[in-house]
Amino acid sequence: MIDEISEAALEAIEQAAGEAAKAAVLSVLEREAEALREAEQWRIQADINELAVKEAKKAGIKNTIIGVLLGIVGGFFVGFAISK
Secondary structure: OHHHHHHHHHHHHHHHHHHHHHHHHHHHHHHHHHHHHHHHHHHHHHHHHHHHHHHHHHHHHHHHHHHHHHHHHHHHHHHHHHHO
């Protein structure tokens, strides 16, 4: 009888230990999945920021070219007006 109880207790302890190990592994996997999701969010944000910087550079170059052309055209008009 005692042997049967001892055997049942050992089986219960082994089962509890197995469940605890499963819970620990699941907890680690959940934390890792959350870290991966966060890393992916940061990567997406970095891509968005990179695109915004590229667009700002394009707009800056375009605005500079327009400004230079307006300055040249304005200079021609002023020069033409002065020469008359």
